[in-house]
Amino acid sequence: MDSQGEVISITKASDDDNLLDSGGYHHHHHHHHRRQYYFPVTTVKIIILFVAVGLIYLVLNQSSYPPTQFFQRSSSFSLSSRPNESVTTSTLSSSTMQENVRSQNLPSKVINEENKILEDTLRKAVMKDKKTVIITTLNAAWTEPNSIFDLFVESFKIGNGTEKLLRHVVVATLDQKAHSRCLKARFLHCYTLTTQGVDFSGEAFFMSEDYLKMMWRRIDFLTTVLQMGFDFVFTDADVMWLRDPFEKFYPHVDFQIACDYYWFNSMDRNNSPNGGFNYVRSNNRTVQFYKFWYESRERFPGQHDQDVLNNIKFDPFIQDIGLEIRFLDTAHFGGFCEPSKDLDLVVTMHANCCIGLGNKIHDIRMVIDDWKKYLSLSFNERNLSSRSWTVPRICG
Numbered sequence: 001m002d003s004q005g006e007v008i009s010i011t012k013a014s015d016d017d018n019l020l021d022s023g024g025y026h027h028h029h030h031h032h033h034r035r036q037y038y039f040p041v042t043t044v045k046i047i048i049l050f051v052a053v054g055l056i057y058l059v060l061n062q063s064s065y066p067p068t069q070f071f072q073r074s075s076s077f078s079l080s081s082r083p084n085e086s087v088t089t090s091t092l093s094s095s096t097m098q099e100n101v102r103s104q105n106l107p108s109k110v111i112n113e114e115n116k117i118l119e120d121t122l123r124k125a126v127m128k129d130k131k132t133v134i135i136t137t138l139n140a141a142w143t144e145p146n147s148i149f150d151l152f153v154e155s156f157k158i159g160n161g162t163e164k165l166l167r168h169v170v171v172a173t174l175d176q177k178a179h180s181r182c183l184k185a186r187f188l189h190c191y192t193l194t195t196q197g198v199d200f201s202g203e204a205f206f207m208s209e210d211y212l213k214m215m216w217r218r219i220d221f222l223t224t225v226l227q228m229g230f231d232f233v234f235t236d237a238d239v240m241w242l243r244d245p246f247e248k249f250y251p252h253v254d255f256q257i258a259c260d261y262y263w264f265n266s267m268d269r270n271n272s273p274n275g276g277f278n279y280v281r282s283n284n285r286t287v288q289f290y291k292f293w294y295e296s297r298e299r300f301p302g303q304h305d306q307d308v309l310n311n312i313k314f315d316p317f318i319q320d321i322g323l324e325i326r327f328l329d330t331a332h333f334g335g336f337c338e339p340s341k342d343l344d345l346v347v348t349m350h351a352n353c354c355i356g357l358g359n360k361i362h363d364i365r366m367v368i369d370d371w372k373k374y375l376s377l378s379f380n381e382r383n384l385s386s387r388s389w390t391v392p393r394i395c396g
Helices: 041-061 067-071 094-102 113-125 148-158 163-168 176-184 209-227 284-298 305-312 316-320 357-376 379-384
Strands: 007-013 018-021 024-027 034-040 132-138 169-173 189-192 231-235 239-241 255-261 272-280 325-327 333-335 348-350
Touching: 113 132, 113 169, 113 189, 113 209, 132 163, 132 176, 132 209, 148 163, 148 239, 148 357, 163 169, 169 176, 176 189, 209 231, 209 272, 209 284, 209 305, 239 357, 255 333, 272 305, 272 348, 284 305
Parallel strands: 132 169, 132 231, 169 189, 255 325, 333 348
Antiparallel strands: 007 034, 018 024, 231 272, 239 348, 255 272
16 A cells, blocks of 8 residues: 555556467466556445446336335325224324315316216206206115105205206215105206115114214315315205305305304304314315314214314314314204294294204194294284294104
8 A cells, every 4th residue: 555545456467468379368477467457445435336326226117116216105194084994093193184174186087987987977967157066965764665865866856946946956875765766856966875894774873883983984084075176065864045145155165064053153163063064165175174174083082073073173273274163053054953934034944952863754744834834924914923943742
């Protein structure tokens, strides 16, 4: 080693060391005919490094993934859009879930056959704006003759300006019997909403396992509708439509929802929302919100969608995404929890705060009877007589 550092000596024979003659190869072993070349070790290391990189590149090119995907295939969390694909998030913080929701490409383009059928059904049901539909869900327990579904359809027919809206109702049926019943009704659009391995045909008792599955399947389904770009009014089938609600909705609001109890201010988050009736506009904010709502079920296990909504309505995520929420006045959108006081103002009547199918049917029939009597009165007679409900009787 000299002052220039370590070197490597390579000895090369001169041109006359190897001669071709008639006898074959003749090699001269004369030391003074050899030449020596010296290369720094650093140069050799660089050459070896480049060769190694080249070999790695060739190996990766033969792989089934591009080289960049080796650095991208980390186990990052993504939101599931199907109940049977759900990811356990009970240990996730709210802020972590918020980042996961924001990362989605919205709205997503749905390509599977089931959603293609859904999209076609929604397009057939849209209103003049080409994007708004009315959606309800139905199972066999509510399709018996003179049961909830019949009363629901009847309310549209006897309501003030509501019969025309029947043409825009999509019934998401949860079992075959409900679907067959839907197909017999005029004007309605029927879509089979199935959940593999779950039977929703029987009465789902409040807060039972089947009830919770049904409620969360509904939120997941409505998320898909929003992703497809459709606005919707979601209504439970035990909501009686007595006037056109679009005249009472707030314009340009992302998410507006009926209440069990209303505190006289549509923007007050302390209002008690009821998930059985809401009007939602499809945009990036509402899709993110519904995804967040659905995934929040893991943070609040054993709770239904309405209770989880009550838990997350104050979450900073709502403000972060800029979602505008309004709560609908029970004077117009009442229910058995808090009945509207004036039939001149009522728009819908919901059989909430009522457990048991028989109890619901009994009191809903009274709603229908009250409404028919009200309509039979002349304008002057309405002013002279009571304009309030005789219900609830069993419920409430």
